[in-house]
Amino acid sequence: MYEPHRSKTGRTTNLVSCIVATVFLLFLAARIAVVYFLLFKPKDPKIAVDAVQFPTFSVANGTVDFTFLQYVTVSNPNRDAFTHYGNSLQLAYSDAPVGFIFILQ
The missing domain is CATH 1.20.5 (Single alpha-helices involved in coiled-coils or other helix-helix interfaces)
Structure with a gap:
């Protein structure tokens, strides 16, 4: 061809x-x-702890049992709204985790 x-x-x-x-x-x-x-100059949200309370706290047989309440304020300095998912709180003692909880919205 x-x-x-x-x-x-x-x-x-x-x-x-x-x-x-x-x-x-x-x-x-x-x-x-x-x-x-x-x-837009995006900035990180500002998070401030307003109050921390321990409504119940007890020590027995070398074990500590308590309820922990923390009130926070989150402000957004950006022009646009933001959402946050998958928040959690971890409690550590001497760099070893002793408590962990997911924070629901």
Whole structure:
């Protein structure tokens, strides 16, 4: 079969077009990131402990049993709302965990 001679300029043009498009998309993504961080300036939420209470506390036979209540305030300095999931509290004594609880919303 006869196949017409193909020039390399078609393949080169396609490669150059892909490279230019990729560079343009990377440049556009970088600009969007810069604008986002300059305009919105995302900050971490502020968490403050308002009160800590131990309504029940007892020591018997070398075992400590207590109820722990902690009241916190969470404020969001950002313009947009945020959500938080999977919160937990861990109690440690001498760097060894002694209590762990998931905090439901």
